[in-house]
Amino acid sequence: MTSSGIKTAAAILAGGLATVPALAKPMVLTNARVHTVNPAAPSAQAIAIDDDGVILAVGTKEAALAAAGKDADVIDLDGMSVLPGFQDAHMHLIEAGVNEILCEFEPFDTLDNTLDAVRDCVKSSKTEWVLGSGVSMTNLLDQSDNPRALLDEISPDRPVLILDDIGHGAWANSAAMQAAGYDAMAADPPGGIILRDAGTGEPNGVVLENAQQKLRNLAFPDTPENVEFAYESLLPTLRTLAENGITSVSDAGGFWPQGHLKVWQKAVANDTLTVRASNALYVYPDLPFDEQMAALNKLYSNDPASLLRFNQAKIYVDGILEQRTGAVLQTYLKGAGIDHGHDSGFLYFDVDTLDRYSRELSKSGFQLHYHVTGDRGARLALDAIEQSDPKPGPHRLTHLYLLDKADYPRFKQLGVVADFQLAPSSIDPEYNKFIRQFIGDRADRMLPAASLTATGAEVVMSSDFDADELSPLVKIQAALTRKSEGAPDVATAIEWMTINPARLLHQDRTTGSLEVGKFADLVVIDRDITAIPVAQIGKARVVATLLQGKPVYDPDEMFEE
Numbered sequence: 189m190t191s192s193g194i195k196t197a198a199a200i201l202a203g204g205l206a207t208v209p210a211l212a213k214p215m216v217l218t219n220a221r222v223h224t225v226n227p228a229a230p231s232a233q234a235i236a237i238d239d240d241g242v243i244l245a246v247g248t249k250e251a252a253l254a255a256a257g258k259d260a261d262v263i264d265l266d267g268m269s270v271l272p273g274f275q276d277a278h279m280h281l282i283e284a285g286v287n288e289i290l291c292e293f294e295p296f297d298t299l300d301n302t303l304d305a306v307r308d309c310v311k312s313s314k315t316e317w318v319l320g321s322g323v324s325m326t327n328l329l330d331q332s333d334n335p336r337a338l339l340d341e342i343s344p345d346r347p348v349l350i351l352d353d354i355g356h357g358a359w360a361n362s363a364a365m366q367a368a369g370y371d372a373m374a375a376d377p378p379g380g381i382i383l384r385d386a387g388t389g390e391p392n393g394v395v396l397e398n399a400q401q402k403l404r405n406l407a408f409p410d411t412p413e414n415v416e417f418a419y420e421s422l423l424p425t426l427r428t429l430a431e432n433g434i435t436s437v438s439d440a441g442g443f444w445p446q447g448h449l450k451v452w453q454k455a456v457a458n459d460t461l462t463v464r465a466s467n468a469l470y471v472y473p474d475l476p477f478d479e480q481m482a483a484l485n486k487l488y489s490n491d492p493a494s495l496l497r498f499n500q501a502k503i504y505v506d507g508i509l510e511q512r513t514g515a516v517l518q519t520y521l522k523g524a525g526i527d528h529g530h531d532s533g534f535l536y537f538d539v540d541t542l543d544r545y546s547r548e549l550s551k552s553g554f555q556l557h558y559h560v561t562g563d564r565g566a567r568l569a570l571d572a573i574e575q576s577d578p579k580p581g582p583h584r585l586t587h588l589y590l591l592d593k594a595d596y597p598r599f600k601q602l603g604v605v606a607d608f609q610l611a612p613s614s615i616d617p618e619y620n621k622f623i624r625q626f627i628g629d630r631a632d633r634m635l636p637a638a639s640l641t642a643t644g645a646e647v648v649m650s651s652d653f654d655a656d657e658l659s660p661l662v663k664i665q666a667a668l669t670r671k672s673e674g675a676p677d678v679a680t681a682i683e684w685m686t687i688n689p690a691r692l693l694h695q696d697r698t699t700g701s702l703e704v705g706k707f708a709d710l711v712v713i714d715r716d717i718t719a720i721p722v723a724q725i726g727k728a729r730v731v732a733t734l735l736q737g738k739p740v741y742d743p744d745e746m747f748e749e
Contacts, residue, residue: 197242197698197707200493208495208736209459211239214260215737215747218249221269221716225687225701235270236260237708241737246702263746268731269716271682272701273435273709274660275689278557278586278607278650280355280441281429282448285421286408287351287654291320295353299331303338306350310343317407318343321351323359325394326510326526334385335359336393349407351400355655356508358400360393368402370395377402379473379504379536381513381528396528397507398473398536401443410447418451426455426462430741432659433711433730436464438693440557440586440652442502443470444487449498456496462740464495464709466693468502468557471545473536485552492694499580499694501554503545504536506565509589509626514562516627517592524625533562546572555694556583563590570598578603582646582692589634590627596636599645605692606647608637610667610674611656638673641680648692649675649684660685661717665726678718678725708737712746 215237222232224246234252236244245255253260291309293302302323309320328335339348339361347364351357365371370391376382380399382391395403408414429437442448455461469484490499507513512525515533528534537545546556556576558569566585573583584605599606613619615635624631641647649667651658664682667675675681690700699709712732717725733741742748 196705198705200698201240201242208241208738211237211241211737214238214244214256216249216252216256216260216262217265217270218252218262219267220265220712221267222246222702223269223271223682223718224703225272225683226703232702235702235708235710237737241708243702243704243706243708246704265712269713269718270702271433271711271713272686272699273711273733273735274433274685275436275693275700276429276434276651276653276658276660276685277438277648277689277692278440278609279437279653279658280655281425281437281439281653282418282422282443282451283355283441284654285423285425286418287321288424289421290351291318293320293322293350295322295324296327299328302328303342306339306342306348310346310348316347317364318346318348319351319407320349322353323350325352325357325359325396328359329383329394329526334392336361336365336391339393347407349403351404354508354510356400356511356513357394357396358403360395360403362393364403364406365391365393367406370399377474381530381534383526383528396511396526397513397534398504401470401472402474404443405445408443408446410445410450415447415450415454418447419454422451422455423460426460427741428658430462430733431730432661433713433733433741434463434660435709435711435733435735435740436466436689436693436695436699438500438557438650439465439467440502441470442468442498444483449487452496456494461495462735464693464695464699464735466497466499466695468500469498471501471503471549473504477541477544481548481552484549484554488553490553492698499553499555500557501545501549502557502559503542503549503569504559505542505569506536506560506562507534508561509623512626514589515560515565515568516562516590517564517567518630520626521628533564535565535568539568542568543572543575546576550577550580550583553580555580558583558585559587560585561587561589563592563595566591567595570595570602570604573602573604584648584692586650587652588636590630591633591636596639596643596645599640600643604645605688606637606640606645607650607692608635608647609652609656610635610637610649610670611651611663612666613656615666615670615674636673637667638676641676646688646691647684648689649681650689659726661713661728661730662726664717665722668722668725678722708734710734
């Protein structure tokens with residue numbers, strides 16, 4: 189990647205633009221097992237941090253004390269370990285927060301129980317739209333041919349929108365479908381699918397992929413009340429990140445018509461943002477090209493001195509395998525799943541438009557962040573990157589459940605980052621068995637993290653929270669215990685969640701490893717995860733999390749000033 193636009197921590201602070209308050213005085217962490225993720229000096233006993241939160245020394249206790257000066261606070265960590273703060277390069281923070289306070293549904297419940305939950309949701313909801321989440325669209329369609337009518341019986345006039353359990357579908361009543369104009373639409377909207385009754389051709393209330401976004405935008409309009417609601421929902425999610433040792437994120441939602449940018453900006457203004465955030469803006473398939481480009485360019489921000497940036501464009505190439513919408517080179521098996529007529533998956537954009545957005549967005553300075561699950565989707569994304577401006581990069585592909593072996597070397601050749609989610613739920617044998625219904629033996633080649641690492645490609649490991657497990661320690665254990673295509677060792681797994689995402693997020697000059705001159709973004713863990721049995725890593729406890737030397741999680745008040 190290029191270093192254009194990237195400043196060192198000292199240069200940022202010299203410009204007077206740092207957004208994290210200064211410490212009262214320098215600080216020394218000593219009697220620690222420090223894993224620096226710096227190959228030149230991989231381990232240390234102590235770290236000295238100046239009052240601006242910049243690392244002064246990494247090494248022996250004596251060197252750290254000398255660098256910090258006699259007035260420094262000295263904190264004895266009693267043999268606990270210190271790592272760079274974890275960086276989660278793909279998650280959905282605004283959605284995760286909002287989903288916590290929507291009516292909750294069980295994905296695979298009985299139809300009677302689901303409808304009882306809808307009735308309770310209608311009674312308890314105070315907003316204009318009745319909103320819930322968590323229903324499996326596949327399970328719902330297995331139990332009803334006309335889900336829209338079921339909602340209409342319960343709420344004939346008030347719009348009802350129930351989001352699915354995987355973020356790629358929604359269930360709506362007639363009032364909601366009419367509000368979006370879907371009741372009068374003869375064809376599918378760009379990037380989306382409207383499922384229809386086989387006999388009448390009328391929408392049955394279930395929409396897939398981008399078709400849900402218009403409903404979401406109507407249900408969550410950019411109003412002061414909704415921004416405040418989403419902001420209040422974000423705050424506990426930020427606390428959860430700190431509890432898990434996460435100091436940098438990339439929010440992959442980016443639904444800018446819903447006021448998501450304002451939510452993040454409010455956190456900055458209120459000094460409640462406790463992570464560095466390099467976020468994405470969603471590219472809508474159903475908006476006019478020039479109009480959308482103008483809007484995205486206006487929203488773009490990339491100040492390296494700020495905790496908050498919107499410098500990535502989130503481009504969905506395809507859907508998901510279990511919905512048969514992931515774009516695949518070999519057709520899906522017949523039988524299981526939703527029958528929507530797309531036997532080789534689904535594309536959000538036609539290829540020419542995908543390429544055009546990629547070229548123009550990269551020319552405007554955006555890093556390209558592609559959602560791909562199928563091997564054809566991955567190939568199309570790599571093709572689009574190949575003709576795009578590399579300077580804002582590295583660009584990346586996220587999820588990558590299926591990838592053709594012919595495309596493995598292209599990641600290193602094009603400087604593309606491979607972003608995998610290797611949480612227990614993603615690599616569970618039962619999930620593999622489930623996916624085999626759709627793609628057969630191709631399921632054995634899913635998520636080829638080790639193979640891409642072996643080619644020299646840059647690999648990162650993210651969570652896709654709240655779709656998958658958040659804990660970096662749980663994911664490190666899962667990656668190490670995977671029988672194939674996992675992490676070869678603990679050090680590599682740690683790099684996948686520290687220095688590698690720091691390079692992806694254009695902040696490796698200031699974060700991602702514990703080195704002199706970088707910010708003290710770090711996590712204190714109660715045991716040394718490099719020296720314990722792999723099966724115990726997920727049980728390790730985050731003791732404290734520091735962002736630029738300031739504690740954002742410190743339940744034992746070890747760092748209280």
